[in-house]
Amino acid sequence: MSSCAIVWFRQDLRLGDNPALVDALNRGFAVVPVYIHAPGEEGKWPPGGATKFWLHQSLKSLDKDLHDHKSKLILRTAGSSLDELRKLIKETGATAVFWNRRYEPAAIERDTTIKESLTKADIEVHSYNASLLFEPWTIKNKSEKPFRVFTPYWRHCLSIAEPPHPVSKPEQIKAPAKFPHTIKLDELELEPKIKWAEGIREAWTPGEAGAHKQLEKLLENVLANYGEGRNRPDQVGVSRISPHLHFGEVSPRQIWHRVKHEVGTKRGAKAKEGAQIYLKEIVWREFAYHLLYHFPHTEHVPLDEKFRHFPFKRDARALKRWQKGLTGYPLVDAGMRELWHTGWMHNRVRMVVGSFLVKDLLLPWQAGAKWFWDTLVDADLASNTMGWQWVAGCGADAAPYYRVFNPTLQGKKFDPEGDYVRRWVPELAGLEGDKIHTPWLLSDEELEQAGIVLGKSYPTPIVDHSVARLRALDALKSIKEDTILK
């Protein structure tokens, strides 16, 4: 009888391009696939409501795929993954544990302890890269330091060998003589008790098959126009693959090589251009992991130290209005409501709502990051941290703080007919064209015709953007002066 190994699934909820699974099988082990839910081990970032909902669906889908391979997913919930792995080793007689690496600071610390402890107990431990194109420690600048600016990082990535090709999905998964006990998926209590997640359920198909459908849609419908489409929240211009990537239902290597192969063989010049821009976005994700790996403290504090003492305000009412999409700025409100309803928001709108929180309302970027963490289905520590520090002007390669997004001009430029706002802010739907972006500038008659009572059916602006912009610049000056004085 062959010996058995535990394959510990984490953020790699797929069978394709899964090196931990494939290597365990190649070494002749019978495999016990395991998922351990241990939110207490995620440091300050246990999964939020939206990602828990996604996780439930994704685990269900993985279990089904394993059943199709005459295997099954063993679920456990634990305070300590190490204790649970030890129990599983005892129950199954496993002599090895295989997993794909994670790169968040708390996960690295936990995995290092587990590896040391199991190795000491004579259990083989094998870990692999399955969620990045390049290991973060292999990418260095000419001075052997980590990159802090994207463009040279991107150029460097292009100058080194192509990311490895994905490994194939196993045809068979050798099962142990007897599977250990599994708890029921519902016992993980990942789905919300109240029905707020119905919009998310409608909008997405979590799981590996859903991820690959999304990839096909990218190739069929999105890539050729990605250069422009990626800025247009009113169009289907982006791949919406981020939650699938976060949960590892598809790997960046699969995306990289599929996009390259497709445009290399079949598609036209526009798709080639779109593909180049798209792959650059995938490398932005890599850059986020590169930053978090090399500067782990940035999950809480700005990379740019002078922003540590930025004079942010505490204003719970303003924060609530932002969270609920009631700021009186239609593009901001549309984004925040799209987020609440579907668990996702277009990147252009993330930048606008982020800038609005940090610069117009002078609220700390950490408050925005926390809200996104709880409401995004793609909430990802590396990308969320980088995204928020970018909008706040305090991260690597950040937008300079003094460049303040104008939510009205952004709306007119990237949602020119107002369709995006009309969809998510239905109380403004009676307004035609780009007037929808400035209801406060309309005459009483125009508002009445559209059935809008400003201040009642839709809020008046929470701040005057032009005044708020100057206040933000003053705040910036104050920290610059502080720095000079020091």
Ligand SMILES: Cc1cc2nc3c(=O)[nH]c(=O)nc-3n(C[C@H](O)[C@H](O)[C@H](O)COP(=O)(O)OP(=O)(O)OC[C@H]3O[C@@H](n4cnc5c(N)ncnc54)[C@H](O)[C@@H]3O)c2cc1C
């Ligand atoms: C304030 C803020 C917070 C963010 N929080 C997250 C987060 O928690 N999780 C997350 O996955 N992304 C985050 N992003 C990045 C980006 O908005 C999303 O990755 C993107 O909107 C996902 O949609 P998509 O898959 O259609 O993207 P596409 O435009 O189709 O891009 C393809 C993929 O490239 C990667 N990518 C694209 N843009 C970025 C970027 N700016 N940074 C990092 N990766 C990128 C993503 O993996 C994305 O799925 C954040 C951005 C901002 C400004």
